[in-house]
Amino acid sequence: MRTIMITLLALVMAYTTVSAQSADPLQDAVTRLDKAASVKDYEALEKTFSGIAVSQKTAWLPYYYAAFCNAKIGFLYQDDGERIEPYSKSGEEQAKQAISLLNADKQKKELAEVNTVLSMVYRTRVFINPMTYGRQYGSLSQKHLEQAKQLDPQNPRALYVEAWVKYYTPKLWGGDKQRAKQLAEESLAKLPGTAAGVEPHWGRKEDQELLAKIK
């Protein structure tokens, strides 16, 4: 009996989720995004998000997520400099589009989110070839990360990006693996245990991946 009840409940829940999905394509895409892992996943999601972006026009979130997908693809292609540029360029445009849709005075937290993603997008530009792109795009990436932190010092995703930079930068240029660990832990502590909804909530997986590298 108990099993049947649970099964029924699960069915009802599944049904409501499905109906919620069809009602809100953005929520559906974000739910899938939470499980995305491969370039293929992010490519498909990027298409979905930019499709939503074009149909909605004034919503910043679809642009934000499209840019985030492009940034993630760039990070996954980190060791394949030949392939990154088109993703990085689209991501830059999408992030800038998202910023233009936000109110600079009233939406500081949202702007912090987009600047964090834009910082990641510029970081992917560095991966194309650090020697040729590092100087210009490295500083641009840093600039947007600073902006994000200024707008919202508590943003866990900005903290994650900062941790990432501290981890991968050579010591001579200011890199610090222990500081990276601190920042990633701080970021993790600020992230909710489970996350849903369409507001930006990614970061847990990324923080854990980084922390796994630091002994």
Place this chain on the structure above:
Amino acid sequence: MQKYLITVLLLLPGYLVSAQDNKDKKDSTRLPGTRALKMVTVSAGAFEASDKAKGASLTPIDAVTVAGSYADITQALRSLPGAQQIGEQEGLFVRGGTSYETKQFIDGTLLKYPNYPSVPGITQYARINPFLFKGILFSSGGYSALYGQAMSSALIMESVDMPEKSSASFSLFPANIGTGFQKLGKGSRSSFGASLSYSNQSWYNNIIQQRPDYFSGPEYLDGNANFRIRTGKTGILKFYTNWSSSNVGMYNPDIDSAALRAGYLVKGRNGYNSLSYRTALTDKWKVDVSAAYTYNHNTTATSLTNGDGKTVILHEEPYQYKNRYNRIRSDFAQGRIVFTHILPGNQTLRFGAEHFYTNDKGVTNDSLIRFTDQLTAAFAEGDLYVADNIAAKAGARLEHSTALNKWVVAPRLSVAYMLKSGGQFNLAYGIFYQEPQEEFMYYNRNLTFSSATHYVLNYTRKENNRFFRVEAYYKQYRDLIKIKPQEGNGGKGYAKGIELFFRDKKTIRNLDYWITYTYLDTRRDFQNYPYELKPTFAAPHTATIAIKKSFPDINAYVNVSYAFAAGRPYYDIRFNVPDNKWQVYDDGTTKNYSVVNLHVAYLTPFFKHWKQKDFSGIAFGVNNLLGTKQVFGYNYSFDGSRKVPMTLPASRYYFIGFFMNFGIDRTNDILDNL
């Protein structure tokens, strides 16, 4: 030599590249989420090192920081396929060609005297800092119609626009001292700078015994200055001037007599001045204008001396030719204009013209020289996109020389075909004309252009920060210069070969390496060769490895290069007077050549508490680390009874020193992700 070594070392970590002007143009017509197609670009015959290089493509810094390059771009490029390992002479010997057949261009203008004047058997250094360039295109065949007068290879270099920021530098090595600055104006709209370096090897040579006995120098003085001004939205005016002088005098044992010594003294003064301007005229039109003036003055004296250092004048053969004096002053000027018209679909049309004025005067071997040549060229070239995966570059070049009184037309064509897998095939064809060396034109006014026809096929694939390239070619030489008894354009030859290149930046963290292999089969009948011979500057097999490893945790950089070349042919060619012809009296093949060079740099700020952290370090290096005895060929005595190997002036070359650079703050903008 430690000239420019400061920059070599500063840039060794590879992060300090001056990469301005790479602000990508916005493509505003593109919708968010759509991808720009990966464009197919023609690349047969050329290695391009650009500040826009992606993945495992070469950057200018990659190209010039190969260990053992002596801050000479042509030495550095010997680590790429197609170039020969020539240790007794400066310059690039590409695919069976002499160094005269390779020409260097800076912003479109010919750098006619890239190195200090030649000294027999000893490589002389480059005058120009190789870090001046944001783009280096090394073509070993089939290059663009925009360039000419180089039968084998063109080295096309583009100078940087603006420096990163204002800075000053200083370096001190046992044989070299250098200082310089760059000042960047407000809003990066203008900049100017200057640097000076002086090198005197005599102190070093006292410690590290050299094979020749230097009685003068070797010393080199070099000063250069530049300014760059942005005009309007797209224009930039650039000026660069470089003045240098050298003084090298040495004694070697005279090959024909055990009791006497052969002296060689060369003093050179040189100035290279280049002014260039480029701007967009409209959305669709661009123009590049440049002008250059080069002054060169070389005085060379050979002498025969006895044990007391007194000049000995003997009138019998072969000694009567051993006290010689040459003095030549050359003025060389060039003007050039190139229009670029951008057509729909990324197709481009380029056309323009250039003029070269050469005036040489002086004395060689007691005869007066007066020589003037006006060379004019007009050219046009189009980039065509035949399909999404097929691109072509087609062009032609018309040239006329007053000294030769001849017109020639050189067609050029290259085609690229991109495969679905990402690999690409390239084909190139072209005719390349070149005037004979001036010393032949001084005396003979009935010469014509020499020429080489190139056929190149290549395949490249770039993926995962790895770069693979294989190239095969065939080259036919016509109208090469022959000397007496039938002086003229009676020579000919061919070269064919296959070359491999593989670079990997991914497999091992912080390790970047490339491997090359060059196979060359060439014969030519030129100058005093009695018939088609394998030339002395061509080894059938050459392999190189360039390794760069960084240790970011201890701020150290290690750079190793290795080169191997199979033995080169050598000959004792003498004139057989009774038969009135040149004859090979002896021949052979040298032993194999192999060399290992090592450079190490340790970077550390010396003034940690200054507001502007300095960027400084210590560097040391050894060229020919294993002390391998190198034989580049043999010199024969007049009667052929003695042969003396041509080898390095010292078995190893060492340097150690420190360098400082102020004003470059780069905290946090560097990524160590490779």
